[in-house]
Amino acid sequence: MNEPEPRKIKIFDTTLRDGEQSPGASMNLAEKTKIAQALVELGVDVIEAGFPIASDGDFEAVRDIAKNVRGATICGLARCCDGDIDRAWEAIKHSERARIHVFLATSAIHREFKLKAGKEEIIRRTIEGVRRAAGYCSDVEFSPEDASRTEIEFLRDVVTAAIDAGATTINVPDTVGYATPAQMYSVISQLRKRVSNIDRAVISVHCHNDLGMAVANSLAAIEAGAGQIECTINGIGERAGNCSLEEIVMALRTRNDYYHADTNIVSPRLVPTSRLVANITGMKVQRNKAIVGQNAFAHEAGIHQDGMLKERTTYEIMRPEDVGFTKSDLVLGKHSGRAALADRARTLGYRLSGEQLNTVFAQFKTLADKKKEVYDGDLGAMIEQQIHATPELWSIRSYHVSTGSGETPEVKLTLCRGEEEYTTEMACGDGPIDAIFLAIEKLTGISVVCKDFHVHSVTVGKDAQGEVMVEVEHNGRIYRGRSVSTDSIEASTKAFLNAINRIAAIQNKEEGSE
């Protein structure tokens, strides 16, 4: 007998909205559009592109994505009030498929302390907000914020009213990550059983990870009949983050025997998308993170390695290539040609334009001269640098650093801005990197507070490339910079300048609009 088709669960990705609410994860318009395109390739059903009323930047990013990204529903978030809903519609109206996501808190704590509103007023506002959104488009999602701490009878009333007013998706947020799997199962089951018009809406859940249960809670909701999961790449999001997309997707696919449910996700795109989001946001993925962490498929113990050699399934429940890890860490050398590099890049999940390939090939040749073997990690780092290049207002012409034990490090630095060259006389610092950072601040006139700085090696060996990530604060906002090189001073200099260039780009834009 044929197995029944698995039930299709919609994936609603909120990396660009809730994910961007992670401290320091803010992204610019070009970066958001790149992520939205990658999410389409990944196969997500709905992209929550942002919260258009939050700022002009948010509005522009949502509008840009709605105009240019095809292949998924584009959703804009709105509080339950006219101004927000109108602005959300303005931002998404050019999309192929548009959704407005309206939310209003329903729990007693939020009613009393945040909204200072009684139950009747909440119901009235829900109806008005959903009706207004439904006047603009037929796809309306309503979220009773803090649903998991809302009295179940009241939750039922709000949900019934929202569906009657035109909501086509009812999202149940565990806003503060307080729910447990059994509770989530019970809430969804009760809504399904006791809300008379529930068959007119898809039930969705949006679980936060404060107690580390976001994925488990989302899976419990699916067992109870939820048809949509809200999640983010790498699980980023407010506080401890959201349900991780890669984990929920692979849990459903690997345990299809149990859940009888699946998604439209193209799983080999998981690792490339995870890397893209990590590089753009600067939020590194922990090594042991399920599915996309560097160690997720590494077998260290001898007994495990022995088992793997005899039969892979002894210790592996998924194949690395199914989530986008390449089977081999194939090594390229200085005799490898352009075609081999292009092929390797494709296998790693990158689609490079001819021009990008030319640049990466030139960089690869330089690297292969310095390093005998170029690994996948090296190649990935070079490609990421190339495809996420930000416009460079300032670039490095040259630098010279002198340092030694017991000596004050000194640096002479020349930067270019357009045709002009700017040189510092000797600048001093606590260490060579500090001296370079100070010299850059002096030449560009942009002062920052360095919040984070870390170097890690991209691959193995003494000649491995170092990847430097810096995080700086300027006028209350966080900016990130990244660079890779076999020379860690060069990587640090470029990473810091990368962050400064992001600030300079914003300053330029602001000056232009004055």
Ligand code: KIV
């Ligand atoms: O966590 C939450 O409640 C939210 C809503 C806006 C859905 O992010």
Ligand code: ZN
């Ligand atoms: Zn949230």
